[in-house]
Amino acid sequence: MSETIYKSISPSDFFYRNREIAGFSNPSRAMYSAIRELVENSLDACEIRGVPPDIYIRIREISETGSGTSIYALRVEDNGTGVPPEHIPRCFGQVLYGSKYILKQSRGTFGLGGTITILYGQITTHKPVRVTSSTGGDIHEYEMMIDIVHNKPIILSHRVRANRAGWRGTAVELYLEGDYSRSMYRIYEYLKQTAMVNPYAEITFIDPRGRLYRFERVTEEMPPPPRAVKPHPQGADVETYRRLIAITGEKTMKGFMTRHFQGVGPATAEKFLQEAGIDPGKNPKSLSPEELVKLVRAAREFNGFQRPDPSCLSPIGEHLLEMGIRKELGLTDDDFLKVVQRRPSTYLGYPFIVEAAIAYGKTIERRLGRGIKIYRFANRIPLLFDESSGVVWKVVHKIINWGTYKVSPDSPMVVVVHVCSTKIPYKTVGKEYMADQPEVEREITNALRSIARHLRLYISRRIRLAKERRRLSIFEKYLPKIAEFSAKLCDREKPPDIKPLLKAVSLEVSEAESPLREVPELEEEA
Amino acid sequence: MRRRLKLAEKRRAAVELALKQLGKIICEQIENREFPWIMLQSRSTDNIVYDPELRQYVLGDRVIRRHSRNIRHIRPFTQLIWTAWFARELLKLRKTSTLREVYYSARGLRDIEFKSQDESDEIITDLETALNMPRESFNIYPEERSAIFGDLTIEYTVPGYEGKRLNLTEHPDGMMIGPALSTAEIVETSADKVLVIEKGAMFTRLIEEKAHKRFNAILIHTAGQAPRATRTLIKRLNEEHGLPVYLFTDGDPWGMHIAMVIISGSANAAHLRGLATPDAKWIGVWATDIIRYKLPTENLTDKDVKRLKELKRDPRYQGELWQREIDTFLEIGQKAELEAFSRYGLTYIVDRYLPDKLEEAGA
Numbered sequence: 001m002s003e004t005i006y007k008s009i010s011p012s013d014f015f016y017r018n019r020e021i022a023g024f025s026n027p028s029r030a031m032y033s034a035i036r037e038l039v040e041n042s043l044d045a046c047e048i049r050g051v052p053p054d055i056y057i058r059i060r061e062i063s064e065t066g067s068g069t070s071i072y073a074l075r076v077e078d079n080g081t082g083v084p085p086e087h088i089p090r091c092f093g094q095v096l097y098g099s100k101y102i103l104k105q106s107r108g109t110f111g112l113g114g115t116i117t118i119l120y121g122q123i124t125t126h127k128p129v130r131v132t133s134s135t136g137g138d139i140h141e142y143e144m145m146i147d148i149v150h151n152k153p154i155i156l157s158h159r160v161r162a163n164r165a166g167w168r169g170t171a172v173e174l175y176l177e178g179d180y181s182r183s184m185y186r187i188y189e190y191l192k193q194t195a196m197v198n199p200y201a202e203i204t205f206i207d208p209r210g211r212l213y214r215f216e217r218v219t220e221e222m223p224p225p226p227r228a229v230k231p232h233p234q235g236a237d238v239e240t241y242r243r244l245i246a247i248t249g250e251k252t253m254k255g256f257m258t259r260h261f262q263g264v265g266p267a268t269a270e271k272f273l274q275e276a277g278i279d280p281g282k283n284p285k286s287l288s289p290e291e292l293v294k295l296v297r298a299a300r301e302f303n304g305f306q307r308p309d310p311s312c313l314s315p316i317g318e319h320l321l322e323m324g325i326r327k328e329l330g331l332t333d334d335d336f337l338k339v340v341q342r343r344p345s346t347y348l349g350y351p352f353i354v355e356a357a358i359a360y361g362k363t364i365e366r367r368l369g370r371g372i373k374i375y376r377f378a379n380r381i382p383l384l385f386d387e388s389s390g391v392v393w394k395v396v397h398k399i400i401n402w403g404t405y406k407v408s409p410d411s412p413m414v415v416v417v418h419v420c421s422t423k424i425p426y427k428t429v430g431k432e433y434m435a436d437q438p439e440v441e442r443e444i445t446n447a448l449r450s451i452a453r454h455l456r457l458y459i460s461r462r463i464r465l466a467k468e469r470r471r472l473s474i475f476e477k478y479l480p481k482i483a484e485f486s487a488k489l490c491d492r493e494k495p496p497d498i499k500p501l502l503k504a505v506s507l508e509v510s511e512a513e514s515p516l517r518e519v520p521e522l523e524e525e526a
Numbered sequence: 527m528r529r530r531l532k533l534a535e536k537r538r539a540a541v542e543l544a545l546k547q548l549g550k551i552i553c554e555q556i557e558n559r560e561f562p563w564i565m566l567q568s569r570s571t572d573n574i575v576y577d578p579e580l581r582q583y584v585l586g587d588r589v590i591r592r593h594s595r596n597i598r599h600i601r602p603f604t605q606l607i608w609t610a611w612f613a614r615e616l617l618k619l620r621k622t623s624t625l626r627e628v629y630y631s632a633r634g635l636r637d638i639e640f641k642s643q644d645e646s647d648e649i650i651t652d653l654e655t656a657l658n659m660p661r662e663s664f665n666i667y668p669e670e671r672s673a674i675f676g677d678l679t680i681e682y683t684v685p686g687y688e689g690k691r692l693n694l695t696e697h698p699d700g701m702m703i704g705p706a707l708s709t710a711e712i713v714e715t716s717a718d719k720v721l722v723i724e725k726g727a728m729f730t731r732l733i734e735e736k737a738h739k740r741f742n743a744i745l746i747h748t749a750g751q752a753p754r755a756t757r758t759l760i761k762r763l764n765e766e767h768g769l770p771v772y773l774f775t776d777g778d779p780w781g782m783h784i785a786m787v788i789i790s791g792s793a794n795a796a797h798l799r800g801l802a803t804p805d806a807k808w809i810g811v812w813a814t815d816i817i818r819y820k821l822p823t824e825n826l827t828d829k830d831v832k833r834l835k836e837l838k839r840d841p842r843y844q845g846e847l848w849q850r851e852i853d854t855f856l857e858i859g860q861k862a863e864l865e866a867f868s869r870y871g872l873t874y875i876v877d878r879y880l881p882d883k884l885e886e887a888g889a
């Protein structure tokens with residue numbers, strides 16, 4: 001279990017006025033975003049605790065407010081770390097307060113999502129939020145509201161109950177105005193895709209119409225938790241440098257670089273500082289603002305640093321991703337599924353890993369129809385909006401020539417791409433899609449091409465197999481008739497035995513069924 | 527009489543044996559773990575050649591293998607074996623069947639059923655090619671029936687009529703040339719020629735006018751293109767009984783070709799011998815007759831002209847008479863049907879035209 005650090009940065013008024021950037025622009029979108037923020041907090045908490053998540057979501061309709069819109073009660077419950085009682089009011093009642101301000105991959109990052117959901121609920125319904133949590137000891141239950149102007153929680157009640165069952169986790173229950181019928185499809189898609197990349201999670205959802213959706217856990221295995229790492233000199237901005245200078249105890253620039261950044265040894269520090277034109281012996285605290293900007297710029301251009309350390313990343317892993325996709329798409333052994341995880345790579349000093357998968361076959365045709373369907377994930381969060389603006393769409397529809405792999409635009413195929421990074425190259429504040437950052441684009445392209453080569457073999461084998469099967473069935477149909485009538489023709493009692501002939505044909509079929517040859521790794525394009 | 531019956535019986539036994547042999551070969555191939563196959567002469571157009579010696583179309587040397595190992599061959603192969611079995615049943619039961627009945631008999635038989643009668647006709651032709659025997663020998667006949675009239679005595683060989691004799695003047699409409707007549711033995715005739723007419727109406731007219739007596743001829747009506755049984759009969763009368771054959775058709779390319787098929791055979795029966803009567807003579811209606819007898823005419827259609835041009839290049843039409851007539855048709859752009867003679871009164875044809883033409887032909 002990792003250490004949890006709490007601190008506050010800035011007020012909530014801004015987000016109250018600009019809530020559309022956080023995804024609360026209309027009742028249908030708000031409904032979806034609320035679920036998403038609370039579920040992601042729950043998944044984070046379970047991963048930090050290191051237990052397979054058990055997440056329970058329930059929406060009840062309370063009263064109608066307009067055409068399609070209603071007041072709903074939303075409850076999300078998990079078996080995560082729980083929040084220490086003294087932090088509960090601020091974690092849920094103060095925007096930009098949170099435990100995730102460190103450099104490792106997690107779903108939330110700004111101390112924003114959960115709280116703004118509560119804020120949205122409050123301004124649309126004037127009702128308090130109820131947070132129940134335990135870190136293993138007593139159960140604390142807070143009823144509270146947010147003082148928007150002062151960005152402060154207002155506690156309405158605080159009750160403590162004995163925890164006889166030994167429950168650990170958090171339950172958040174709030175009221176909000178939403179539009180379920182318009183967000184239903186998105187919510188379902190979101191949960192399904194979340195289940196796809198979290199096959200170790202059990203997710204239960206009861207919707208306002210009383211329908212139960214269950215996304216079952218298929219494994220207890222979880223990906224190794226990410227480690228916190230020091231920033232990479234190239235990925236850090238001026239603000240990060242300034243803050244580190246403020247807290248450092250180092251007396252020289254050389255010591256400062258070596259101590260606070262990853263992968264910088266004394267020799268590299270010396271060489272870099274010289275190239276940047278800054279005296280390695282200089283006290284960091286005496287750096288002028290101009291020198292600071294010069295330093296950051298030089299860092300971007302210097303290519304003597306080691307690659308950023310990817311151990312702060314938490315990819316899903318080929319095995320787990322395969323399980324998740326297989327389960328959520330209901331694939332059979334007959335369908336094609338191949339998952340690859342690329343080696344870590346970097347862009348602008350940020351480490352990232354691309355994981356990709358292609359599924360293909362009859363099951364997909366039956367369940368999703370024909371055509372190429374794309375599932376995109378960033379740090380294990382499904383991206384559901386603006387598909388055609390994103391980098392994955394560009395790679396799938398503009399860069400890769402599927403014809404090379406015997407795939408046509410109406411082939412029953414699913415493309416899955418997961419990018420994990422300490423900084424996802426989102427194009428907009430709304431975090432809906434990833435930009436075509438060249439390094440990221442290239443990794444996605446190479447990942448999909450390497451899978452597509454396997455797919456091509458699969459497809460040509462399918463075609464051959466189908467042909468062989470058809471041949472066999474034709475022989476099975478006609479040979480007996482030939483035997484029967486030729487025997488009758490020459491007054492024989494028993495028709496000649498055709499089994500040896502059929503056997504010769506089925507031998508050819510089993511040859512076509514034999515396992516795939518390994519695909520030779522081709523050289524990748526830069 | 528006994529001798530004749532025995533002859534028919536022997537022919538039937540030979541066909542049955544050939545069919546049985548086919549079944550045996552297939553069975554043995556399967557037992558040798560071999561996908562069964564048979565050899566056939568290729569009937570594709572580039573293997574059909576005109577044999578000037580035989581004066582008919584024949585198949586060339588190319589043979590093909592119908593192999594059940596081949597996915598495209600196995601279905602027709604199976605149908606062929608079924609058809610062979612069906613033919614053998616016909617022979618065993620002494621029944622006959624029409625081409626259409628063969629098609630219907632396979633209806634509802636899974637994996638054998640024919641898609642259309644064209645398909646079953648094709649398979650029957652395959653069987654003819656494989657056995658080198660016409661389908662009539664295994665009791666399969668076409669629907670079209672032509673007729674015969676004249677002083678000719680035949681003796682039936684079909685079951686129930688064995689040994690029964692009939693004179694073909696007995697019925698004033700003429701006798702249909704069906705399976706029974708095709709398999710009958712020819713006993714005797716007083717006629718000294720055969721007059722073959724394309725159309726039923728003219729045939730009836732000639733009987734009414736007692737043309738058979740006037741010309742001492744056996745009259746045969748082909749009903750368009752002469753069925754094979756009719757062609758076989760014509761050939762037998764010509765070759766076995768020494769009767770010269772005269773062909774009397776419409777004066778257009780189609781009538782001309784009806785005559786030619788009787789003389790030289792057709793391309794789609796090139797796999798069979800014994801159908802052509804090379805010595806038969808076409809006596810009319812010629813293009814030059816149209817001018818000479820001032821027959822009422824119709825204009826040639828585009829289709830007629832096209833057909834005439836095709837025939838002009840056909841190796842069977844290279845003789846002087848044929849070339850001259852084709853050229854004349856094209857020159858005058860006219861044609862005349864047999865009915866055209868009615869303009870001159872009903873007896874003109876028997877009184878004037880036919881005697882003229884027969885005399886010219888050397889009869």
Ligand SMILES: Nc1ncnc2c1ncn2[C@@H]1O[C@H](COP(=O)(O)OP(=O)(O)O)[C@@H](O)[C@H]1O
Nearest residue numbers: 041045091098099108109110111112113114115
């Ligand atoms: N379900 C939960 N379990 C444990 N801790 C939680 C849960 N939800 C929220 N928190 C805590 O509250 C903080 C604020 O959450 P949030 O406003 O969603 O911001 P963020 O997720 O971006 O950090 C989180 O950083 C976390 O420490």
Ligand SMILES: [Mg+2]
Nearest residue numbers: 041108113114
């Ligand atoms: Mg959050």
